[in-house]
Amino acid sequence: MPVHIPHSITEATQLLSDIPDATLLNGGTDLMVEINFNHRKPNNVISLRGINELRSWSLDETTQKIFIGSGVPYSEIENGELKRMLPALAAASRTVGSPQIRAAGTMGGNLGTCSPAGDTLPVLAALDAEIHLASVDGVRSMPFSEFVVGPKRNSKQANELITGVSIPSANGWQGYSKVGVRNAMVISVASACLAIQNDSLRIALGSVGPTIIRCSETENWWNNAINSGSQVTDSLVEEFSRRVASEARPIDDHRSTAEYRRHAISVLAKRLLQRSTQS
Ligand SMILES: Cc1cc2nc3c(=O)[nH]c(=O)nc-3n(C[C@H](O)[C@H](O)[C@H](O)COP(=O)(O)OP(=O)(O)OC[C@H]3O[C@@H](n4cnc5c(N)ncnc54)[C@H](O)[C@@H]3O)c2cc1C
Known part of the structure; x- marks a missing residue:
């Protein structure tokens, strides 16, 4: 099973376009379980962990929206500045698995799996979060309500990856x-x-x-x-x-x-x- 390790979003989307059956890997806390149990047998894997752009977050001072890259681990969301600005997301992140799972697991993976039990997803729904996607054709964004289309199904196209999520900073409890x-x-x-x-x-x-x-x-x-x-x-x-x-x-x-x-x-x-x- 070849594993490709791009270092930029552009490189990753090009790989996705060149290898249409490739499977994306972030923290691997869902995907590796599925592979180990033979529920999935990817021919090719694209690991996103080497892409620094996906592992950062930022606050837009004008809109007061926080962009969180799809590769930011839960261990970062549950603490510090993000906890102050997004207390419900921090609380949800704190309930995911164990410290080891939270050090590797990401919101990008939670959205990729799209389980109705995904802990960050009710928070994204309640706060009308926007999901950002990228492919060789360009970028697009959509509200969470349009991203999730069914149990474990989302509207991401096969050649797209989730780059991140925008969430309004909390202004109430x-x-x-x-x-x-x-x-x-x-x-x-x-x-x-x-x-x-x-x-x-x-x-x-x-x-x-x-x-x-x-x-x-x-x-x-x-x-x-x-x-x-x-x-x-x-x-x-x-x-x-x-x-x-x-x-x-x-x-x-x-x-x-x-x-x-x-x-x-x-x-x-x-x-x-x-x-x-x-x-
Ligand atoms: C022991 C254990 C306990 C767990 N406990 C919880 C829990 O309490 N709550 C909970 O919600 N989950 C839990 N999980 C599930 C898992 O940790 C989460 O769903 C986590 O968010 C997955 O993130 P990841 O980065 O590891 O995803 P990965 O396993 O890397 O990927 C998951 C899926 O998303 C796709 N994907 C990943 N990144 C992207 C991207 N950027 N763009 C498009 N698709 C992408 C992958 O192709 C794959 O299909 C647990 C898992 C384990 C093993």
Whole structure:
């Protein structure tokens, strides 16, 4: 299995164009598991780890958007400046695997795999992140809602690679929470990101549907209620968590039951909302 090691995005996209069946490798924490279990047998691999452009992030002072390269590891997102500007993304990154997995694993790989259980994905959905792609034909960007098209399916073309993600810097409370079969080193059975951005509440769910679910109906109901002067009472919070759970579309699988997932998501939604209103 030949492994190609480009040192720039231009070199990588040229390789992708020349070797159409090549598989991209970032941290390898998903791909190597699949190869080791014989679920994937790539003829060619293009390793992106030598491309410094993909391993950096920057803040646009004018738009207050943060660009995070697809090769920035979780260990960098969960700490420092990024943690201050993107607390929910940092919280989600902190829940991924173990320190070893977070030192290698990347958001580019989470987006490449596009599992409904990917921990960063509810955060990207709640914050209307933009996904940036590059190929020999040029570059293009799209909102997260258009990037994810189904369970483990995204709208990236075969000749494209994900260069990074743009996310607005937090200007209100935001948090991420997940439930799994134990407290650490676990793929979620239900997860949620709640963010108050530009004075409006957003909430997105993971692992309780075929793809990430943005709870638009609940968001509209809550924002209208608050804007028309409703007080945050216990019964309003209960109604919020009930509405969020009703937007979930969970299934029974080897990790959990649909019934438990729906219950767990209502608890997560309630806790996140309570934390946001107490902050
Ligand atoms: C022990 C263990 C625990 C884990 N725990 C969690 C967890 O708690 N939460 C969670 O969300 N995930 C978890 N994972 C899965 C994995 O760590 C994450 O999905 C991680 O984000 C993958 O990133 P990576 O850089 O390692 O991707 P890779 O394995 O390198 O790639 C994954 C996929 O994305 C594609 N890809 C990679 N980079 C790009 C790019 N720039 N452009 C286009 N396609 C690309 C690859 O071709 C491949 O199909 C775990 C994995 C292991 C082994």
